[in-house]
Structures are given as structure tokens and as C-alpha cells.
Amino acid sequence: MSQREWIEKDFYKELGVSSGASQDEIKKAYRKLARDLHPDANPGDTKAEERFKSVSEAHAVLSDPAKRKEYDETRKLFAGGGYPRGGGFTPGGGGGFSQDFNIGDIFGGASAGDGGLGDLLGGLFNRGGTRTTSRPRRGADVETETTLGFREAAQGVTVPLRMTSPSPCTTCHGSGAKPGTSPRVCPHCNGTGVISRNQGAFGFSEPCDDCRGTGSIIDDPCVDCHGSGIQNRTRTITVRIPPGVSDGQRIRLAGQGEAGLRGAPSGDLFVSVHVSQDKVFGRNGDDLTLVLPVSYSELVLGTTVSVPTLEGRVGVKVPPGTADGRILRVRGRGVPKRGGGAGDLLVTVKVAVPQKLDDNAAEALRRYAEAEKASGFDPRAGWAGA
Numbered sequence: 486m487s488q489r490e491w492i493e494k495d496f497y498k499e500l501g502v503s504s505g506a507s508q509d510e511i512k513k514a515y516r517k518l519a520r521d522l523h524p525d526a527n528p529g530d531t532k533a534e535e536r537f538k539s540v541s542e543a544h545a546v547l548s549d550p551a552k553r554k555e556y557d558e559t560r561k562l563f564a565g566g567g568y569p570r571g572g573g574f575t576p577g578g579g580g581g582f583s584q585d586f587n588i589g590d591i592f593g594g595a596s597a598g599d600g601g602l603g604d605l606l607g608g609l610f611n612r613g614g615t616r617t618t619s620r621p622r623r624g625a626d627v628e629t630e631t632t633l634g635f636r637e638a639a640q641g642v643t644v645p646l647r648m649t650s651p652s653p654c655t656t657c658h659g660s661g662a663k664p665g666t667s668p669r670v671c672p673h674c675n676g677t678g679v680i681s682r683n684q685g686a687f688g689f690s691e692p693c694d695d696c697r698g699t700g701s702i703i704d705d706p707c708v709d710c711h712g713s714g715i716q717n718r719t720r721t722i723t724v725r726i727p728p729g730v731s732d733g734q735r736i737r738l739a740g741q742g743e744a745g746l747r748g749a750p751s752g753d754l755f756v757s758v759h760v761s762q763d764k765v766f767g768r769n770g771d772d773l774t775l776v777l778p779v780s781y782s783e784l785v786l787g788t789t790v791s792v793p794t795l796e797g798r799v800g801v802k803v804p805p806g807t808a809d810g811r812i813l814r815v816r817g818r819g820v821p822k823r824g825g826g827a828g829d830l831l832v833t834v835k836v837a838v839p840q841k842l843d844d845n846a847a848e849a850l851r852r853y854a855e856a857e858k859a860s861g862f863d864p865r866a867g868w869a870g871a
């Protein structure tokens with residue numbers, strides 16, 4: 486709750502009484518509302534729970550004549566619309582404004598329906614709202630990246646990833662307590678991790694000093710992690726990258742992220758994969774692409790060329806009369822697919838034009854050109870009339 490909200494709150498309205506109500510009237514109004522709105526009577530009803538907190542808060546101030554006087558004066562002071570700025574009402578430490586009274590909070594997290602004694606106790610001790618850090622918390626997800634060679638990415642590879650991240654202490658298994666002992670609920674804050682403090686009419690909550698806001702006290706801290714339950718460990722994990730990952734893809738490795746707090750599950754590890762280019766191959770989904778340089782005569786006469794694949798080589802037949810730029814498909818020699826099988830190898834033929842010919846070859850080519858004309862071949866026959 487912010488300062489502004491606090492000033493804006495109408496505690497009389499919360500209790501449904503007039504600003505001139507007697508202490509007796511306030512007490513009666515509060516009792517009735519507290520009974521109706523108590524979380525025990527309204528399990529799972531968050532609206533009732535909110536109202537219960539507001540009513541409790543209003544009562545805490547109005548039932549105390551000194552606080553009530555201060556509250557009345559404060560409201561009068563700011564009734565003109567000016568809210569305090571700067572230092573005037575800055576709380577002495579940490580927490581900001583909060584309720585004086587937080588039974589509602591203590592019951593707050595206990596959801597209806599899951600029942601059981603363990604849940605009830607969990608609700609009492611561990612669910613004091615988001616401020617409580619003592620409850621188990623799933624570890625954070627960790628992001629990392631790795632660069633794979635083109636062929637590695639296509640075929641799948643096992644890579645070691647070195648990562649420094651908090652992990653559960655191996656000595657105390659994350660409890661923070663010396664092996665053989667266990668943490669106890671902080672008696673000062675009853676496990677909520679927060680202490681409510683009053684300063685005049687204003688209630689603050691601050692992290693509990695005794696347990697430093699964790700809600701539990703470790704009498705005999707684990708010597709290896711000094712009671713935190715967490716150790717920063719550099720670990721090398723071996724990650725199996727499945728075949729067929731492409732550049733920019735993110736792989737999720739469940740449970741390989743940051744350690745959970747107090748026995749909660751670890752987060753996930755996300756590996757962003759960069760794939761380096763290959764001199765020979767390109768990729769189009771599961772298909773592997775390749776440009777095959779050929780000579781003009783190879784296209785005209787046809788040939789079989791040995792081309793590289795991911796695993797070795799394959800003979801690609803170029804039929805006689807193959808047009809430049811044609812794509813020849815070699816089935817099943819592409820990138821392995823997730824569910825088994827593989828894409829195709831797509832070979833694009835591309836004529837390499839010699840920049841220099843010796844006299845012999847040049848002479849032969851001239852003779853060929855004449856013979857070609859004589860045979861009736863016209864490369865621009867389709868342009869007739871254009």
C-alpha cells in the first residue's frame with residue numbers, strides 16, 4: 486500500500502460507521518464484519534479476504550484513541566487535496582506501508598480445496614504473501630548459448646556447456662541447516678518474515694530482523710553454504726543437441742537451470758544455438774542444399790558427379806541436356822528429421838565458364854560453335870519476332 490492510498494483510505498467507511506462513532510459502535514461494527522469476512526468463513530474468497538484485511542486495518546487504527554486522533558488530524562491536513570511529498574511521511578525503514586494486522590495475510594495463501602494438516606500448517610507458516618521468502622521456490626531459468634558447426638547442428642552433437650550458477654548445497658541438500666539439524670519457524674515473526682511496526686497512526690512492515698526476512702531460523706548453519714542452502718558452482722553439463730537444430734533456435738533442457746530454494750524443483754536451462762555457415766552446404770528446413778559447379782559440356786553430354794553429403798559422398802547423375810540452374814534432388818540425404826528419416830539433398834547445377842582456354846581448346850570450341858550453328862541450334866529461338 487502506498488502512502489497516498491493510506492491517506493485516501495476512509496477507515497470509517499470501511500467499518501460502516503460515522504466519523505463521530507463511539508468506541509463502542511466501532512467495536513461492534515468491527516466484530517460483525519470480522520465474523521462475516523473471516524477467511525475461515527470464506528475459504529478461497531479473495532474479495533472477502535481483502536475486505537477482511539481492510540476492516541482489520543481500519544479497526545486497528547480507530548479502536549486506539551490516540552491513533553484515531555492522529556488519523557483524523559492527518560486526514561484533515563490533507564483534505565484539501567494535497568498529498569504529502571518527499572520526506573514528511575517517509576517510513577523509517579524498508580517496507581513501506583502495510584497493515585497493522587495481518588491475520589488475513591497469514592491465512593491468505595491457503596487455498597480452499599487442497600486441505601490436509603500439512604497444507605494448513607503450510608498456510609500458517611509459509612504463505613504470508615509474497616514477502617515471505619521461506620517457502621520453497623522453483624529455481625530460475627538459465628539462459629546460455631552455444632555455437633555449433635553447420636554439420637554438428639545438422640547431425641546432432643553432444644557438447645559440454647560450462648556454467649556458473651547457484652546450485653543446491655551438496656552438504657545440506659539446500660536446507661541451509663547443518664546435516665542432522667533442520668531450520669525452525671522464526672518465533673519473532675511466526676514464519677512470515679515480516680514484522681509490523683507502528684509509528685503513530687501508520688503501520689509499517691519490515692523484514693524480520695531475527696530471521697532476515699526468511700521466516701525460519703537456522704540454529705546450526707551448514708558450514709559449506711553458511712546457511713543459504715545455495716552454492717555457486719561452476720558445472721559442466723553435457724548437453725545433447727538433437728539433430729536438425731537451426732541457427733537461432735532455443736533448446737529447453739528441463740531441470741538444468743538454477744537450483745530451487747528449499748527443496749523446490751530447479752529451473753530450466755535454455756540454450757540458444759548459433760550455427761556457423763558451411764563452405765559447401767546450405768539449409769532449407771530439412772533439406773540440405775548444395776551448388777554443384779559443372780562445365781557446359783557436362784550439362785550437354787551428361788555425367789555422374791560425386792558430391793559430398795553429411796555422412797560421406799553420393800554420386801549424382803546429371804542427365805544429358807540438363808539446363809543450367811536445374812535442381813537435382815537426392816532423396817533422404819538431407820538433414821535428419823526429429824521423428825526419424827531425413828530431408829533431401831538439393832543439388833543446383835551451375836555452369837563454370839572458363840576464363841582462359843589454351844589454343845587447342847579455343848580452336849576446338851570455335852569449330853564446335855560452327856557445328857552447333859550448322860546443326861540448327863539457336864539459343865534465342867524463342868525470341869522469334871521479338
Ligand SMILES: [Zn+2]
Pocket residue numbers: 654655656657658659660661662707708709710711712713714715
Ligand atoms: Zn549447505
Ligand SMILES: [Zn+2]
Pocket residue numbers: 671672673674675676677678679693694695696697698699700701
Ligand atoms: Zn522472523
